[in-house]
Amino acid sequence: MKNFLTSLLTPPVFPDDENKTRSARYGHWIALVFMGIISLYEVFGKFVYGSFALNILDLILVILFLILLISLRLIRRGQVGRANTLLISLLWIGINIVAFLGFGVRDSAYIANFIVILAAGLLLGRQATAILTLATFVMGAGLAYAETNNLLPTAYYIVSPASALQDISAIYFIYAVFLFMLIGGLDTALKNAQAGKSEVEAANRELHESQDRLEESRNELLVSNEQLKRRTERINSIAEISKTVTSIQEIRLLLSSVVDTISQRFGYYHVGIYLMDEQKQFAVLRASNSAGGLSMIEKNHRLRVGEQNVVGFVAHGGKSHIVTETATDRSFFDDPELPDTLSEMVLPLKSGDELIGVLDIQSPEINAFSDDDISTLPILADQVAIAIQNAFLFERSLRLLREAETASKLASRQEWKAYEKVLQTRGYRYDGIKSEALQEPELITAPNKLLTIPVRLRGQTIGNLKLKPVDSSHNWTEDELAIIEATSDRVALALEGSRLLDDAQKRATRESFLSDVATRLGTSFQLDSILRDTVEELGKNLKGSTVSFQLVQPSSNMPSAESQRSNGASASKKEAE
Numbered sequence: 001m002k003n004f005l006t007s008l009l010t011p012p013v014f015p016d017d018e019n020k021t022r023s024a025r026y027g028h029w030i031a032l033v034f035m036g037i038i039s040l041y042e043v044f045g046k047f048v049y050g051s052f053a054l055n056i057l058d059l060i061l062v063i064l065f066l067i068l069l070i071s072l073r074l075i076r077r078g079q080v081g082r083a084n085t086l087l088i089s090l091l092w093i094g095i096n097i098v099a100f101l102g103f104g105v106r107d108s109a110y111i112a113n114f115i116v117i118l119a120a121g122l123l124l125g126r127q128a129t130a131i132l133t134l135a136t137f138v139m140g141a142g143l144a145y146a147e148t149n150n151l152l153p154t155a156y157y158i159v160s161p162a163s164a165l166q167d168i169s170a171i172y173f174i175y176a177v178f179l180f181m182l183i184g185g186l187d188t189a190l191k192n193a194q195a196g197k198s199e200v201e202a203a204n205r206e207l208h209e210s211q212d213r214l215e216e217s218r219n220e221l222l223v224s225n226e227q228l229k230r231r232t233e234r235i236n237s238i239a240e241i242s243k244t245v246t247s248i249q250e251i252r253l254l255l256s257s258v259v260d261t262i263s264q265r266f267g268y269y270h271v272g273i274y275l276m277d278e279q280k281q282f283a284v285l286r287a288s289n290s291a292g293g294l295s296m297i298e299k300n301h302r303l304r305v306g307e308q309n310v311v312g313f314v315a316h317g318g319k320s321h322i323v324t325e326t327a328t329d330r331s332f333f334d335d336p337e338l339p340d341t342l343s344e345m346v347l348p349l350k351s352g353d354e355l356i357g358v359l360d361i362q363s364p365e366i367n368a369f370s371d372d373d374i375s376t377l378p379i380l381a382d383q384v385a386i387a388i389q390n391a392f393l394f395e396r397s398l399r400l401l402r403e404a405e406t407a408s409k410l411a412s413r414q415e416w417k418a419y420e421k422v423l424q425t426r427g428y429r430y431d432g433i434k435s436e437a438l439q440e441p442e443l444i445t446a447p448n449k450l451l452t453i454p455v456r457l458r459g460q461t462i463g464n465l466k467l468k469p470v471d472s473s474h475n476w477t478e479d480e481l482a483i484i485e486a487t488s489d490r491v492a493l494a495l496e497g498s499r500l501l502d503d504a505q506k507r508a509t510r511e512s513f514l515s516d517v518a519t520r521l522g523t524s525f526q527l528d529s530i531l532r533d534t535v536e537e538l539g540k541n542l543k544g545s546t547v548s549f550q551l552v553q554p555s556s557n558m559p560s561a562e563s564q565r566s567n568g569a570s571a572s573k574k575e576a577e
Helices: 002-009 018-049 056-076 080-101 113-123 126-148 161-246 251-266 291-298 310-317 371-421 478-522 527-541 561-565
Strands: 270-276 282-288 302-304 321-323 343-351 354-363 427-430 435-438 451-457 460-467 547-549 574-576
Touching: 018 056, 018 080, 018 113, 056 080, 080 113, 080 126, 113 126, 161 251, 161 371, 251 270, 251 282, 251 371, 270 291, 270 310, 270 371, 282 291, 282 310, 282 354, 302 310, 310 321, 310 343, 310 354, 343 371, 354 371, 371 460, 371 478, 451 478, 460 478, 478 527, 527 547
Parallel strands: none
Antiparallel strands: 270 282, 270 354, 282 302, 321 343, 343 354, 427 435, 451 460
């Protein structure tokens, strides 16, 4: 019951629509007020007059009470406009019906029309107020006409003081409630307006402050944009230089390209690259873009690591160094080949933790290196170091590859020479009918018509394909030559595969024999048995050979080769065939 009463007395709230919430609140309370007035009127009237019989006025009030209840339901469902229209319409109709049944324009019910008009202004706006006012005037004229022509039930205005007090009190109470609601709404609107004004003033102050900050930020942004533009241009230049130098793999061309590109992109009059010697004791000038630098290269210019000069310091410590003004910096080395230098930046070239060289940049201006140069040029130095290291690795790889190819060719030549000695068939010849084995190289007449294609393996010729046309007038076509050359390549690979397989099989046989010998000897514990098993196993494996094993005194001289080859009688000799 408590929850029901709380829900009934609490007006609905619509968070997304403030005007709808206000109109719903007014309609809610107006409906409740009229429902309360009707209830009090019925209860108080019955007890005062002592008559509990129902009349037509009671029926009208009950119907009006039910319609007010329906209006409350519609308001809670969000149909605020429809509910308020229904509420105002029925209140106006009900009041004027009571006036028609009562004493016309002199009746207190007709006087209550201005309350309905006020409620219409609160709930429906000025247009509804104007329409309702005009309708009230028309209704008043109609009631006056009906009363004048004796069309009303009672022609005399007779009312008791208690009844008049009751009607006027109810009208003034309702009017006071509406007026309180109106004043409350106006106070709230005024407070909201004052709060809005304060918020607007605060917002204006914040806006002015924001405009000032924005102007300051705009100025800072303009400066930052210029700096960012210059930095972006330098980073793009570094990226282009990196892309260029990473495509060069020959170290001499790489170094020359680096110094020329840096000088052209950044406008420095001297750019030099020093590389460390093998002992890491000297930094040797290997590339330069300036005439003075090229003259120094011709003189084999080098600087000792750690000496009293910028390049030596950087080569020793591995950290970059900037000379803003050469006249006041004691670390600067005044080189007669570069007399215009007024500022210098020296950057280490590192590959991992290893220092491989130094990048020397010089300018004819004092304090020529900006903050952007200080932050971006080390990135360029890292890229140059990577390119140099890659070039070194590439040259080393080429050298190792050439050495490996040379060793492979030599080993292949030796293997094929040894393999060739054990071959009985030196090749085959096909005459169009049958093929026959060749024991010796074939001699073919008419060498002018003979086509010889070498069979090469790793640059070594291991055979020849010889072709002689049956028709002496035949000329070899390009397709035929392509087929023959492709066949030559396949033959070389197949022969090499066959030789490798033969070697593998021999090694497998040898390993198997050694394993068997070791196994058999491992089961023998008698000296005589070990000697006999050794010569038997060797004799079985080396077909057509006589194998002997003899023991000698450790202190005696080694037997001569001639005595080893003889088959003379010797003590403790065992033979197996």
